[in-house]
Amino acid sequence: MMDHKMKKNPGSIPHSVWPAEAIGPLERAAADACGLTLYELMLCAGDAVFQAAQRAYPDARSWLVLCGHGNNGGDGYVAARLAKAAGIEVTLLALESDRPLPEEAAQAREAWLNAGGEIHSADIVWPKGAGVIIDALLGTGLQHAPRAPVAGCIERANDYPAPIVAIDIPSGLLAQTGAAPGAVIDAAHTITFIALKPGLLTGKARNYTGHLHYDALGLEAWLTGQEAPFRRVEVSQLARWLTPRRPASHKGDHGRLVIVGGDRGTGGAIRMAGEAALRAGAGLVRVLTRRENIAPLLAARPELMVHELTPRTLEESLAWADVVVVGPGLGQQEWGKKALQKIENFRQPMLWDADALNLLAINPDKRHNRLITPHPGEAARLLGCPVAEVENDRLDAARRLVKRYGGVVVLKGAGTIVADESGALAVVDAGNAGMASGGMGDVLSGIIGAFLGQKLAPYDAACAGCVAHGAAADALAAELGTRGMLASDLFSPLRRMVNPDAIDE
Structure with a gap:
C-alpha cells in the first residue's frame, strides 16, 4: 500500500544519469554509431510509448494525444498513429507555432496525416470519455516555466478525468534540476528514452513522474560503453x-x-x-x-x-x-x-x-x-x-x-x-x-x-x-x-x- 508517488519497473532503470544538455549530442552519437537515423529513433520512441500505454491501460479504447512543436511532439504523432492502427479512437490536439517543426517531427506528423489521422487545435472543446492522455507537449530542453498556450493545455490535462502517460519527462518539469517553475503535467506514468535525466529523480520529480519506465531504443550496447557523469544509487x-x-x-x-x-x-x-x-x-x-x-x-x-x-x-x-x-x-x-x-x-x-x-x-x-x-x-x-x-x-x-x-x-x-x-x-x-x-x-x-x-x-x-x-x-x-x-x-x-x-x- 505504498502511497509515495514515483515507482519504477524493477531492473529496468539504468544507474547512469546524464545532464540534460548532454542528451541531444548523446542521442545523435548513439544513432550514428548504430547506423540509425534520428527519425528511426523517433519511430522506436513512439512505439515504446504506445506499448507502455497499452500495458498500463489495456481497456482504454479512446486516447487523447497532446502534441507540442518539437521532437517530443513527434514521438506523440508516432504513438497516435500506432494506436489508430490498433483500432483505438485517437483525438490528437496540436499546439501550432510560427516555427517549422524539426525535420523528424515533421515526418512523423506527415505519417499521421497519411494514415488518415486528423489534427485539432488544442483550444477546441476536448472530447469526453478518453481513457488515457498522452503528454507529448514539452521535452527535455525546457528551461523555464511553460508559457501560454502550453501552460493552459497542461492545466486542462491535469483536470481531465483520465490518467496521463508522459513522454520522456512530464511537460513543465525541468530535466536538469527537477524544478517545477510553473504548470507541470501530473503523470501516472513517464517513459523516458536513451538516458536517465537528473530531473526525473530529484527536486519535485516524485510529485509528477508517477511510474517511471525506461527504454534504450535499441542502443543498449553502445550506451553501456559510455561513462555517465552522474550515478543513480538504489537498494540493489x-x-x-x-x-x-x-x-x-x-x-x-x-x-x-x-x-x-x-x-x-x-x-x-x-x-x-x-x-x-x-x-x-x-x-x-x-x-x-x-x-x-x-x-x-x-x-x-x-x-x-x-x-x-x-x-x-x-x-x-x-x-x-x-x-x-x-x-x-x-x-x-x-x-x-x-x-x-x-x-x-x-x-x-x-x-x-x-x-x-x-x-x-x-x-x-x-x-x-x-x-x-x-x-x-x-x-x-x-x-x-x-x-x-x-x-x-x-x-x-x-x-x-x-x-x-x-x-x-x-x-x-x-x-x-x-x-x-x-x-x-x-x-x-x-x-x-x-x-x-x-x-x-x-x-x-x-x-x-x-x-x-x-x-x-x-x-x-x-x-x-x-x-x-x-x-x-x-x-x-x-x-x-x-x-x-x-x-x-x-x-x-x-x-x-x-x-x-x-x-x-
Missing part, C-alpha cells in the same frame, strides 16, 4: 558496499564510533543516532551527552556506552575513536560550541549534522576528512542563499557546498544528492514522503557513521547510508503506508537492509 547496490563479514571478525574490526550531542531537551536525537549506528553494524558506539541523558539512554539501549560530555571525556574519546559524528541535538550554546572546536581538529573521518552545520555556517572552513549532511534549510545557511535557490538546482547546490566546505556532501531531500571533491555525484533513488518527520536525519547520521567505521570510503559510506536509510523507509511504507512513520520505526527494516546477502530475493 547495497551488496556491493556491504559485503558479508569474515567469520572470525570482532567488534574492534567494525569501528569505534563516538557520537556527540544531545543538549538539554534533545536527548532523543542522540539516542536515535546511537541506536542507528548499532543497527547499521558499528562495533562500538560511545555517546557523549548531558549528564541527565545518561540514565534514559542506557535504559533504552544498554549496548551504547554513554558518558557525560566534559573536556576530559571528549579528549579521551577522540583519542579512542575511528570516527566521530557530531551534531544531533548539539544545540548552538557554549556547551556545543566548545565541543565542536575540539572535534574540528580530529584527523580521521567525521560527520557533521544538524547544529554542527548551523555553527559551521557561522564559522565556515574547508576540511577534506569531513562529511556534512544538510537538509535544504541548512544548505541555504551554509551557502548564504535562499532555500528556494537550493531547491531549484540541487545538483549545483551540492557542488557548491563541496567547493566551499570540502569532503563529502549529502544534500538531503526527495532525491538526495551525494557529491565529493573528485567530482563524483550520485542521486539516491530510495525513500518516500513518510520520512518527512523528526529524527530521520539523526538516524541517517548514525548509519553513515557506522559505515565509515566499517572502513567504507566516505563517498561510498554516504551513498550506502542514504540508500539503506531510504530503503528501510520504503519497506515500512510498503507494509503500512507513509503517514505516521517514525524515525525509530526504521531500526527493524534497517537491519535487513544492511545485511543484503541475507535478504531473500
Whole structure:
C-alpha cells in the first residue's frame, strides 16, 4: 500500500544519469554509431510509448494525444498513429507555432496525416470519455516555466478525468534540476528514452513522474560503453558496499564510533543516532551527552556506552575513536560550541549534522576528512542563499557546498544528492514522503557513521547510508503506508537492509 508517488519497473532503470544538455549530442552519437537515423529513433520512441500505454491501460479504447512543436511532439504523432492502427479512437490536439517543426517531427506528423489521422487545435472543446492522455507537449530542453498556450493545455490535462502517460519527462518539469517553475503535467506514468535525466529523480520529480519506465531504443550496447557523469544509487547496490563479514571478525574490526550531542531537551536525537549506528553494524558506539541523558539512554539501549560530555571525556574519546559524528541535538550554546572546536581538529573521518552545520555556517572552513549532511534549510545557511535557490538546482547546490566546505556532501531531500571533491555525484533513488518527520536525519547520521567505521570510503559510506536509510523507509511504507512513520520505526527494516546477502530475493 505504498502511497509515495514515483515507482519504477524493477531492473529496468539504468544507474547512469546524464545532464540534460548532454542528451541531444548523446542521442545523435548513439544513432550514428548504430547506423540509425534520428527519425528511426523517433519511430522506436513512439512505439515504446504506445506499448507502455497499452500495458498500463489495456481497456482504454479512446486516447487523447497532446502534441507540442518539437521532437517530443513527434514521438506523440508516432504513438497516435500506432494506436489508430490498433483500432483505438485517437483525438490528437496540436499546439501550432510560427516555427517549422524539426525535420523528424515533421515526418512523423506527415505519417499521421497519411494514415488518415486528423489534427485539432488544442483550444477546441476536448472530447469526453478518453481513457488515457498522452503528454507529448514539452521535452527535455525546457528551461523555464511553460508559457501560454502550453501552460493552459497542461492545466486542462491535469483536470481531465483520465490518467496521463508522459513522454520522456512530464511537460513543465525541468530535466536538469527537477524544478517545477510553473504548470507541470501530473503523470501516472513517464517513459523516458536513451538516458536517465537528473530531473526525473530529484527536486519535485516524485510529485509528477508517477511510474517511471525506461527504454534504450535499441542502443543498449553502445550506451553501456559510455561513462555517465552522474550515478543513480538504489537498494540493489547495497551488496556491493556491504559485503558479508569474515567469520572470525570482532567488534574492534567494525569501528569505534563516538557520537556527540544531545543538549538539554534533545536527548532523543542522540539516542536515535546511537541506536542507528548499532543497527547499521558499528562495533562500538560511545555517546557523549548531558549528564541527565545518561540514565534514559542506557535504559533504552544498554549496548551504547554513554558518558557525560566534559573536556576530559571528549579528549579521551577522540583519542579512542575511528570516527566521530557530531551534531544531533548539539544545540548552538557554549556547551556545543566548545565541543565542536575540539572535534574540528580530529584527523580521521567525521560527520557533521544538524547544529554542527548551523555553527559551521557561522564559522565556515574547508576540511577534506569531513562529511556534512544538510537538509535544504541548512544548505541555504551554509551557502548564504535562499532555500528556494537550493531547491531549484540541487545538483549545483551540492557542488557548491563541496567547493566551499570540502569532503563529502549529502544534500538531503526527495532525491538526495551525494557529491565529493573528485567530482563524483550520485542521486539516491530510495525513500518516500513518510520520512518527512523528526529524527530521520539523526538516524541517517548514525548509519553513515557506522559505515565509515566499517572502513567504507566516505563517498561510498554516504551513498550506502542514504540508500539503506531510504530503503528501510520504503519497506515500512510498503507494509503500512507513509503517514505516521517514525524515525525509530526504521531500526527493524534497517537491519535487513544492511545485511543484503541475507535478504531473500
